[in-house]
Amino acid sequence: MPAAALADAAQVTLSGLATGGLYAVLMLGVILVFQVSKNINFAYGQTGMVGVFLSYFLYAVAGIPVVAALLAGLALALLVASLTDRLIIRNIPAREGFDLVVTLGELLLLTSLAQLAFGTNAQSYLKLLTNWTTVRGGVFINANDILCLLLGIAVTLGGHIVLTRTSLGTSLRASAADAAIAKSAGINVLGLRTAVWTVSGLLAWVAASLFAARLSVNAFYMTPIVINVFIAGMIGGLDRYWPPMIAAFTIALYQSWAIYLFGEAAGTPAVFILVILLLSLVPKRYLEERHEARA
Amino acid sequence: MGFRSVLTCFGTGSLMVLAMLAVAGPAGAAGCNPNEKSPGVTATTVRLGATMPLTGSAAAGGLGAGAGAKAYYAMVNAAGGVHGHKIDFTLLDDEYSPAAAERQMRVLIERDHVFAIAGGEGTPNFLAVVPLIEREGVPAIGPYAPSSELGTMKTPHVFMTAVNYITEFAIMTRYVRESDYARSFSLVGVQGNVGDDAKAGMEQGIGNPSIKVDYIPEIPGTPDFTPIATQLRRENAEWTFLILTNTDTGELLEAMHRIGYNPRTAAWAGMNDPGYIKAFGPVSQDMIVAEETAALDSSDPLVQQFVTQFTKETERAPGKFEELGWVQAELVVKALQDAKALTRSCLMDSLEQIRDFKTGLLPPITFGPDRRQGVNAVGLVQIKGGKVVEIVPFRALD
Secondary structure (H helix, E strand, O other): OOHHHHHHHHHHHHHHHHHHHHHHHHHHHHHHHHHHHOOOOOOHHHHHHHHHHHHHHHHHHOOOOHHHHHHHHHHHHHHHHHHHHHHHHHHOOOOOOHHHHHHHHHHHHHHHHHHHHHOOOOEOOOOOOOOOEEEEOOEEEEHHHHHHHHHHHHHHHHHHHHHHHOHHHHHHHHHHHOHHHHHHOOOOHHHHHHHHHHHHHHHHHHHHHHHHHHOOEOOOOOHHHHHHHHHHHHHHOOOOOHHHHHHHHHHHHHHHHHHHHHOHHHHHHHHHHHHHHHHHHOOHHHHOOOHHHOO | OOHHHHHHHHHHHHHHHHHHHHHHOOOOOOOOOOOOOOOOEOOOEEEEEEEEOOOOOOHHHHHHHHHHHHHHHHHHHHOOOEOOEEEEEEEEEOOOOHHHHHHHHHHHHHHOOOOEEEOOEOHHHHHHHHHHHHHHOOOEEOOEOOOOOOOOOOOOOEEEOOOOHHHHHHHHHHHHHHHHOOOOEEEEEEOOHHHHHHHHHHHHHHOOOOOOEEEEEEOOOOOOOHHHHHHHHHHOOOEEEEEOOHHHHHHHHHHHHHOOOOOEEEEOHHHOOHHHHHHHHHHOOOOEEEEOOOOOOOOOHHHHHHHHHHHHHHOOOOOHHHHHHHHHHHHHHHHHHHOOOOOHHHHHHHHHOOOOEOOOOOOOEOOEOOEOEOOOEEEEEEEEOOEEEEEEEEEEOO
16 A cells, blocks of 8 residues: 555544544543433533633633633533533433433523634634644544543543542442442432533533534534434443443544545445444344443 | 417406516516505504524524614614614514524415515525515515526516525635645535535636546534544545534534544635634634624725624624624615615615615625526635634736
8 A cells, every 4th residue: 555545644633533532531421421310412512512612712701710611611511511410411201211301401401502702603612632633644634633642541541440449439339229228328419410410511622622622613513423423322222331432433443544535425324334234234132231230 | 379369368357467477577677666555554654574594503693684684774773774764674583494584484475475585595495485585576685595596587576696606606706726836625515505606616616627626515403513523534624614504613623623534624704703603612723604694893994884884783793693694684674775665666666776885894796687696695714723814905807
């Protein structure tokens, strides 16, 4: 294979893995919320988006120092995530599907509010190392790509260690398995649940910030990203840990190669073709959720 | 079935209608009938309507164009209206959605009984209402919906002032060929009619079948532009042309920059926008951009007059979308003023008589009995620093 083709292949692989790293960061939040509170939060990406948009507004428009603006954005994302649980999820009937409807409504609400507050134009965000590049063998290695990839790996491994080797992880697993028994054993189940939702807000904000640096900020930019994360979760199974986290990396890599080989229009169909193939060809025992392996 | 039987079946009246239709020929060639009954006109008002995106991702365009049109009609009404009729302008939100646009257009035509459709903003939403407009025979004047589907006698009731993307990209590509002797071109365009038109325009502008355009169709909303940027780098064209949303254009250029591919670039008129230049100016330096409406800081007295009048009416400075709405309204009022009577056929006739109408904001507008594309010219600007610099004034294809 000519050197230029190898360089292109490495370039596409690197960007796919970097995107996958950010998908993994988002995926950890989706898994934690699903396993601990049994909910899917469609407004998850928008939770990060409003935090990032607020940061942008504060440093770029209001002239507040960047660090303060970032902290304010982070605080908003944490607040939105925890309030989603405390004010919305806990107050709806515990019937299947209600969480989907109300968080879909929250997604639309946050999108509209962001448009009203910050406008409809896309805005260029902080560089976050996207402007630092080195060339190795014809491949442009961007520091932001490396950061996203390493962050994804660190979050994946860290999440596993916390869940399996710490007392916090034990409490989470106990709460997920049977909240009543966990409560009788002295675990603050509701407090843990709120903490999990808040951590999901943190993860959403981190991923949304890095995606904003790679793309731009507007009211919609997180929506297609979160759709891909949910698809990876569906393929891997949200009741497990490793399969969805690995699916987050692979789906991004797969989509990058599909776009590179077949054009951008092939990106979305390629993902759905993969889903259909997996669901129809892979034996059911590999796709069925392992309830004993909850967090 | 014999002729007598046909007469029996349809009745003499029906046959006469068929005969009249045959004699009349295609719609739009019937001429002015001052006695015709047209909706939307009272002794003191003439009712006009439009749909534009007022909410959603494309709201900036609709809100701006709507404000421009309203300001112009307010000025005309304050001066007494048109032939003693005040203009009653209804603007409805189509959300940039074809379904919503079709629903709102029905409201305008069937409930509000508008006399004509005055302006519009957005291609997919306007294309969705064209069948209804043609079926109901309502004149539609100057919508901003660049498309090769419009501007011909296939849609005789729609009078276009937005140059289509075939012409826009042909003019831009020809300039690049003449000024830079470029020999290799890439295009990234929104998949479908928009990208296809741009490609056809580039091929026309290149004028040499041996030079191919490497075309990459795009769908808005990708989470990573690096694969497209890598495809472009692989082809290594001297020039990359872009017809994407402003956000996607900026994000693709950022991705190209990150992987070290920095060709010369050219883009459709949407990048001639302060919001885009503010967000993505650093990666768009020297980009050539089509100019469909005149620069607001132009020294043309007509442009200066528009800025002054709009600012007086609204107490704020206009933007490009306000300029677009204003010039749409200006054309509508010109057609109403020149109409021999306030009937739809006379309005169509009036529009068909417009020749070389100079607004200063658009290239001169000319329609005719068989001509529905009123403008076939664009100017070219280049992004320099935080603003655009005109490099070619409005010019048409030879």
